[in-house]
Amino acid sequence: MEWFKKIMYGRYGGDSLSGALIVLSFILLIISNVLPKALWFVVIVAYIPTVICVFRIFSRNIYKRQMENYKFLKIKNTMRNSLRRKLNKLKDLKTHKYFTCTNCKQSLRVPRGQGKISITCPKCKNTFKGKS
Structure with missing residues (x-):
């Protein structure tokens, strides 16, 4: 050795x-x-x-x-x-829905079953509507 x-x-x-x-x-x-x-x-x-x-x-x-x-x-x-x-x-697909911010392309996770909601991006503070 x-x-x-x-x-x-x-x-x-x-x-x-x-x-x-x-x-x-x-x-x-x-x-x-x-x-x-x-x-x-x-x-x-x-x-x-x-x-x-x-x-x-x-x-x-x-x-x-x-x-x-x-x-x-x-x-x-x-x-x-x-x-x-x-x-x-x-x-998480059964319990959450994923959205992409229209401004900064950040991926956002939202709980399912909330109906039509307003989603605010925590990164750029952009607000958009989506259906969960």
């Missing part, structure tokens, strides 16, 4: 982006096994994320690898939060 520590000294190592690249590679390999053998280039494409992952793990440019991981995590969290918001909207 000591030899591995010597090899990895000063190198970046694994992170979230490296793990995602390995998962992507496995998914592409599974797809390549399902597809007909005529699509041999899919197998070659499946190994590209693995090569990139190994390069990132053994890289000595730590700052650059950290910035790549930071950008990946930023995109991943944005997509996760967007999906979470959409799932929450689906859960």
